[in-house]
Amino acid sequence: MTPGTTPSPRSVPRVELGDEALTERIHTGMREVEELLVRELSKGPDFVSEKVLHLAQAGGKRFRPLMALLASEYGPRQGSENVVKAAAIVEMVHLATLYHDDVMDEADKRRGVESANARWGNSVAILAGDILLSHTSRLMSELDTDTVAHFAETFGELVTGQMRETIGAGDSDPIEHYMQVIKEKTGVLIASAGYLGARHSGASDEIVSAMYRLGGDIGIVFQIIDDMIDIFSDAKESGKTPGTDLREGVFTLPVLYALEEDTAVGEELRGMLTGPLTDDAEVARALELLARSTGRERSMEVVYKYLAEADKEIALLPESAATTALGTLARYTVDRVG
Structure with a gap:
């Protein structure tokens, strides 16, 4: 990346949703989320933005923003600026957890590219995840305190799930342990996407x-x-x-x-x-x-x-x-x- 320049957002695949008008609205929203992600994560010194953009530009399904945008269809402000911000927030929190997960798992690859920890070391990868959370906090502050409070609860569940998985089932039932971990590590963030998309659309x-x-x-x-x-x-x-x-x-x-x-x-x-x-x-x-x-x-x-x-x-x-x-x-x- 040339110093001082903002990279172009990646092309967003068009998801066919069975209705032409709905497909077009969601596709437009997904493009806007992608543009906001790149614009937001490009802020700061180049040596920082290079790291935080690494996984965002590598790809990913962007399922959480898709969920938020679909949820916004139930309110009068579908696909609004605040809905797009909410969708980007959920994706940035997800990206932050990936940086941290890769360090704990000692992963070499993520989304088909070299993981941040393999490329720059564990310390830089952890800090890149932390920077992502700082961007997330700034965007949340532009919405409202309910969103901040909601994500305090959400992130608490995410970390609890990761800690639960790290510690292991111990003497508890391993299947119940597994189900609780995936509820906290995966379910809660997709739940938040639905919540925030609907709420910020005025549903x-x-x-x-x-x-x-x-x-x-x-x-x-x-x-x-x-x-x-x-x-x-x-x-x-x-x-x-x-x-x-x-x-x-x-x-x-x-x-x-x-x-x-x-x-x-x-x-x-x-x-x-x-x-x-x-x-x-x-x-x-x-x-x-x-x-x-x-x-x-x-x-x-x-x-x-x-x-x-x-x-x-x-x-x-x-x-x-x-x-x-x-x-x-x-x-x-x-x-x-x-």
Whole structure:
């Protein structure tokens, strides 16, 4: 980046939402969020902005801003300046957690590029995440104190979830522990996207509350499915290396269910999965065993349970193109498991 210049925002993919007018409004909003992200994160000395723009420009689905913009369809100020700021805030908090997560996980790659910690070291990566939070705080101050208070609660839950995961289940039930972690680490921020998008569009309190709960349900579904993709999907289709979580010693929902089995498969897995798997042959064997287990089936039962909860919230929303799109969005991710 040339000193003193602001980089161009990346091109935002157009998400087809089943209604031309809705698709155009959301696409316009997503472009505005992207422009605000780049403009905001370019502030400060170049040696700082280079680091904080690193992951923002690397890509990402921008699912949280999409959720905020869809939630704003239920108020008279849909896609307004404050809605765009709220959507950008949620994405910046998400980006900050990625910098910090990569340090804790000692990750080498993120979004297909070198992680900040691998490129500049742990200290710089942590500070880049902190700078992102400072940008977030400034934008929140331009909205209102309710938004600040809301994010104080949200960030507290995010950190609690990360600490809960770091400490481990201990003597508690590992499946209950897993579900609480993904609620706090993933569900709460998507819930916030729904809450803030609806609230800053002027939607009713009932709609704001429904969008918060809906976002939480969708977030939990997305995380479970992401974890299943790591085990059950073809690498060519998912773009991910199968068994990454196993190599890191992270046991997700389908693994935990498989480990519970009183079968030969469960017994062999319990003997293998005592920590990270470092041998390719062991990873391949574990994936083979997991495919034969009930882990996938039982995990999908949980997914459908949360989809049913999401349907209850969607039923509270008025009939509209946005409501139809939210229903489709809630189910879209399930098809990603090969």
